Amino acid sequence: xxxxxxxxxxxxxxxxxxxxxxxxxxxxxxxxxxxxxxxxxxxxxxxxxxxxxxxxxxxxxxxxxxxxxxxxxxxxxxxxxxxxxxxxxxxxxxxxxxxxxxxxxxxxxxxxxxxxxxxxxxxxxxxxxxxxxxxxxxxxxxxxxxxxxxxxxxxxxxxxxxxxxxxxxxxxxxxxxxxxxxxxxxxxxxxxxxxxxxxxxxxxxxxxxxxxxxxxxxxxxxxxxxxxxxxxxxxxxxxxxxxxxxxxxxxxxxxxxxxxxxxxxxxxxxxxxxxxxxxxxxxxxxxxxxxxxxxxxxxxxxxxxxxxxxxxxxxxxxxxxxxxxxxxxxxxxxxxxxxxxxxxxxxxxxxxxxxxxxxxxxxxxxx
Numbered sequence: 001x002x003x004x005x006x007x008x009x010x011x012x013x014x015x016x017x018x019x020x021x022x023x024x025x026x027x028x029x030x031x032x033x034x035x036x037x038x039x040x041x042x043x044x045x046x047x048x049x050x051x052x053x054x055x056x057x058x059x060x061x062x063x064x065x066x067x068x069x070x071x072x073x074x075x076x077x078x079x080x081x082x083x084x085x086x087x088x089x090x091x092x093x094x095x096x097x098x099x100x101x102x103x104x105x106x107x108x109x110x111x112x113x114x115x116x117x118x119x120x121x122x123x124x125x126x127x128x129x130x131x132x133x134x135x136x137x138x139x140x141x142x143x144x145x146x147x148x149x150x151x152x153x154x155x156x157x158x159x160x161x162x163x164x165x166x167x168x169x170x171x172x173x174x175x176x177x178x179x180x181x182x183x184x185x186x187x188x189x190x191x192x193x194x195x196x197x198x199x200x201x202x203x204x205x206x207x208x209x210x211x212x213x214x215x216x217x218x219x220x221x222x223x224x225x226x227x228x229x230x231x232x233x234x235x236x237x238x239x240x241x242x243x244x245x246x247x248x249x250x251x252x253x254x255x256x257x258x259x260x261x262x263x264x265x266x267x268x269x270x271x272x273x274x275x276x277x278x279x280x281x282x283x284x285x286x287x288x289x290x291x292x293x294x295x296x297x298x299x300x301x302x303x304x305x306x307x308x309x310x311x312x313x314x315x316x317x318x319x320x321x322x323x324x325x326x327x328x329x330x331x332x333x334x335x336x337x338x339x340x341x342x343x344x345x346x347x348x349x350x351x352x353x354x355x356x357x358x359x360x361x362x363x364x365x366x367x
Contacts, residue, residue, distance in 0.1 A: 010130045036354050038345040039331040041308045047230035048275040054268035058261045066260035076267045081210045086243040092257045094196050094224035094237035099125045101192050103252045106131040113152045114161040115143040117169050117336050122161040141302050142171030145181040163194040168333045168343045170304025175207035182216045192220045197306040199228035217242035228279045229269040234262035283307045286346035293356035310343040326358035
């Protein structure tokens with residue numbers, strides 16, 4: 001028999017998320033070495049030395065189960081952001097937070113709203129629980145909040161996903177835009193505000209979304225330690241929400257979903273503000289370096305507020321493959337309905353230089 005028939009139709013219809021391949025696997029496939037990976041928006045500085053030291057210390061108790069409640073990490077987050085423990089949920093990366101929100105509040109027949117060109121996990125998390133996703137056309141590759149509001153109300157949606165900055169386009173919504181959207185949205189519709197790249201925002205773009213929780217009990221703020229904190233391999237995410245909302249999310253959370261090494265590293269990383277500052281500064285310089293290179297090559301790009309930038313190029317799929325052969329991994333984003341674009345993460349200055357040189361060579365070869 002075909003055992004896939006035992007799964008619900010909405011599970012069978014899922015096209016699984018395709019992560020980028022690791023460097024070692026590609027070097028084996030291509031028979032080359034020295035590959036630069038600029039495909040997964042990872043921190044080129046690695047992680048905080050304080051986080052590394054905390055990991056080594058945590059390994060001493062690795063035979064024991066982690067704290068299922070994550071007290072120390074919740075306490076550190078509580079002291080940093082002023083959110084009570086009851087309003088904090090920990091996750092296995094922020095992807096886990098997105099899926100937990102969907103599992104807690106959506107079921108078959110429910111609807112969730114998100115923007116076109118927004119993070120691929122939103123439709124996946126929605127479909128995995130049998131709910132219906134509504135993709136709202138974007139404006140200049142960014143969220144059209146007015147149209148999303150109308151779609152949420154007209155379709156009686158339960159959940160709206162908003163990414164700020166958005167991946168993979170890097171677009172940014174100003175605080176006043178988000179506030180107006182939250183005030184116009186009915187209180188019975190939950191909003192997941194995905195701020196995975198929050199720490200990479202320039203200073204002039206910063207806003208205090210955590211303070212909004214007092215006004216909007218239907219708001220869930222999702223963040224991660226995978227980006228600016230450099231702990232992508234440990235998978236640590238968290239969410240802030242009204243205590244009643246957090247309680248529902250915690251009911252579907254696995255009891256040990258964040259391991260003990262990850263918890264210890266996240267606490268230490270949270271205290272190392274200097275490392276996050278240096279990561280942001282490196283990213284700002286690298287962004288200007290990449291923009292200057294793309295401009296010199298005559299390539300259009302989408303202004304980005306994350307640690308990546310998407311640029312338009314003819315024959316994007318072939319260009320992606322040629323860049324691989326030249327030792328640079330970028331990200332094709334045709335699955336985001338952006339077939340003519342590639343996304344490149346901001347790396348070290350030398351890595352950015354290698355990418356731009358490889359891109360120039362690949363373009364020259366096509367002429």
